[in-house]
Amino acid sequence: MADPQQACLKAKTKAKKRYLKAKKERRKQRKNTARDGTLPEGETSDNPEDVPPEKTPTVINLTQQAEQSGFGTEGTIKKTKKRKLHRSIPGDFLEDQQSKPVEEVKSSLVDEPKSHRALPQFPLPTRPDAPSKIELALQGLNRAQIEAELVDPNSTLPIHLDADHNQSFLGLKTRKRLIELGVNELFAVQTAIIPFLLRPVHKYTSLYDPYHPPRDMCVEAPTGSGKTLAYALPIIELLSTRVVTRLRALIVLPTRDLVTQVREVLEMTGRGRGLKIGTVTGQHSFPHEQAQLVTDEEWRTGRTSKVDILVCTPGRLIDHIDGTPLFTLRDLRFLVIDEADKLLDKSFQDWLTKVLAVIQRPYHLYLPPTTPRRGFHLLENPSADSGVTASPISHESYSEFRTDYDEPKHSPCQKLLFSATLTSDPGKIASLGLRDPKYFIVRETATGATDSHHPVSKNFSMPANLTERMIVCDPSRKPLILFYLVHVRQVDNALVFTKSAESTARLVKLLELLEENSLMTGPEKFTIRSYSSDLPPSERKSILEQFREKKIDVLVCSDLISRGLDISHVAHVVSYDVPIDIRKYVHRVGRTARAGRHGEAWTLVEEQEARYFKTMMKDAGHFHHVKKLRISDKELFPFTAAYDISLLRLKEFYWSQ
Known part of the structure; x- marks a missing residue:
């Protein structure tokens, strides 16, 4: 007798075979449909591509339109479900389009304004061109640094003793002294700086001109190019006409050895001119240096300084500003900062702030323009019966009576910065408080100069x-x-x-x-x-x-x-x-x-x-x-x-x- 369970399994196996056979026939029909473009009667295809164009549902057209409008690539649209497309398109718009014939839907989508489409297409972002070295170097610099004057390092100027020669900016005594020392020509940095510092002044002005103060100067030149002599000669030439000994030139250097070297240069070039040169470096005791700098006979002579030119290190300078009672910088005409980049990088007891606080004060006190000089302005022959009373003078009427005494006066101190590697940091330059500075850079120039030959580039010579x-x-x-x-x-x-x-x-x-x-x-x-x-x-x-x-x-x-x-x-x-x-x-x-x-x-x-x-x-x-x-x-x-x-x-x- 046959087992009922085995008979049931055999019946299920036959049903499964019939199902697989029918499935195989349906696949063959789909393949034939793909070739002919037609479907058997009563069957529909799950794939939108198998449906003929005249029988394509509205949703399929919307899918193609979404693909053209930027929904995705062709591969992603094929895998997208119909329900997802319904979610991505507004419901009112979809129902309205489904109630219309296919051709009308196509025409409406073509003529539809861009504002109704799903997402607009934007161009891909592009990377901008990198800025040049010059543009980067110019960021934060002032106009004076950008317009720096380039000096050819090969330029020289012979020294002549003829009075009518074009070197009239140097006195005859100075030129004779240079020839005695074996200096027969001026180097490039000297040919540019000395005429600038010894520019002709007005015939009514003197060494101190608080109304037209001189321009400050920054110089970058290679080592060994003669920077020390470039500022020593103008200082000696201008100060040699002084009558009373006062501290008029201050030269600040980072080391004691440089102080000694600069003093030797000043003594050699200024011999016979009557100028007194002093140094303070801390090598000697503090009372000894005080005795070399100032005198205690101010009540009798009216002066306190024993030197015209002081060469010093920054730390010792601050010691004398704080600890020497009669030491003053009020008569300073030149402030020379040699090896400026090193002196600006380090504080040295905050020496620069203290020195600038002294020399940047007005040269004289003056009345402000809004202050009346005589207090009241009265009519001529006023009488008590006339009923005219005295009235304060107005600012407008006072401005008509201004004199040179009322003009603002500035410090005549001229700041001179020198270095072979002068900094271009805007913050450090701004801390100096330079007045209309002039920049000189000694550097080779070439035809078709590139960024490396620009004045602000940091390719040092x-x-x-x-x-x-x-x-x-x-x-x-x-x-x-x-x-x-x-x-x-x-x-x-x-x-x-x-x-x-x-x-x-x-x-x-x-x-x-x-x-x-x-x-x-x-x-x-x-x-x-x-x-x-x-x-x-x-x-x-x-x-x-x-x-x-x-x-x-x-x-x-x-x-x-x-x-x-x-x-x-x-x-x-x-x-x-x-x-x-x-x-x-x-x-x-x-x-x-x-x-x-x-x-x-x-x-x-x-x-x-x-x-x-x-x-x-x-x-x-x-x-x-x-x-x-x-x-x-x-x-x-x-x-x-x-x-x-x-x-x-x-x-x-x-x-x-």
Whole structure:
């Protein structure tokens, strides 16, 4: 007897086979319909593309219109359900369109205004062109900086003693003194600045003209181009006509060594002119400096100052402003800020704010225009019976009687800023309170000049006769390579810059041990000394004098003397440690190739610093001037044994300390 459960399963299997067979036939019919475009009677297609155009429902036309209006791509419309299209189209509009014939719906959609369509099409956003370097550099700058005057560094002007020559802006005594000192021509920065400072004045004006004060000046010129002489000559020329000794010129410098150097220049060029020059740096005691600056006989002579020109460091200047009772800047005619970028970067006891607060006061007190001078204006022969009473004078009538005494008067102090890397920061420039400033930039110009030749670009100028080289090396080999350069490449009369005073002392000790252990003895042995802030002032002065007299062949120093120091016989500058920015590099290499002489600059670059150094030089537009030098192990082999012994002895020396 058959099992009923198995009979039921067999019946279900036959039904399933019939269902699958019917499904297969329907698929064949759909394929035939796709070829012919017709459907069997009584059947409808779920796919809108299978429906003939004349039988297409209104919703399908709306779907196509939505696709054209930006609902999506063709692929996304095919997958969209009809109920979603109903949601995306307003209900009233959809019902109205479904009640119309297909052709009428098509025509209404074509002629329909754009405001009724679902979403408008907008163009894709485009990225604007990047601004040029000039546009970026000009942001925040004032008109004076943008219109800076470019000076050709190759321009010179011979000095003549003829009275009728075009150099009449310099007196005959000054020109004679320059020729005695061996200065036969003025350099580029001097040819531009000296005529500007010694411009002809009105015949009725004097050294102080509070009604027409002089313009301030900012100068950016390469190191060694003669900036010190450019402001020293006009100051001496103008102040030599003074009668009473008063503090009329103040020159502020960042270091004591520069103060000493500038004073020597002023004394040499101003010899025989009767000007008294003083310095305050903190090297001497405070009472000693007070005695050199002021006198206590004000009640008898009417004056307090003993100097006409004061050269100082900013910190010591503030000490005398606060602590010296009779010290005053009220008669100041010139304020010179040399190495301005360094002095503006550091506060130095907020010296600039205190000095500007003194020199920017009005030169004289004056009555305001709204204050009546005599109080009342009376009619001629007034009588008590006339009924006329006195009345205050009106502002309008008072303005008709103004005199020169009523005109506002300004401080005649002229501010002069100098640097090889002058800042263009608008905030720092604004803090100086410059009066109608004039900018001079000494830089080469070329035909078809690009952004790098624009006055406000920060591609600083280098000395024209400078040869630059870089050596990429392992850090452990840097002292050995420096020793090789000194003995094999004849790098003598050299300044070697390190990153700190401690590095200076350690390097000098290692080089001295190398000299002892190597075979380089006798006349080929070099004298090496260190120069840093750790040494007392007297010893530093003695070392500089020995270096100037060529008793020291290599002077290893920190960045203490990287600015402004002028030693004529320096032929090589070695950056033992890579400078942290382009400004330090400019000031370091500027110690050589000065005043038209030739010089070489060497930079020892560690392997991990090579990328940074190259990027820094490329950003400054100067990398193509730097030549790469390779030193093989074969060239260093003669010194390798002595170097290893010297390292061991150096280790023992510091352990014993």
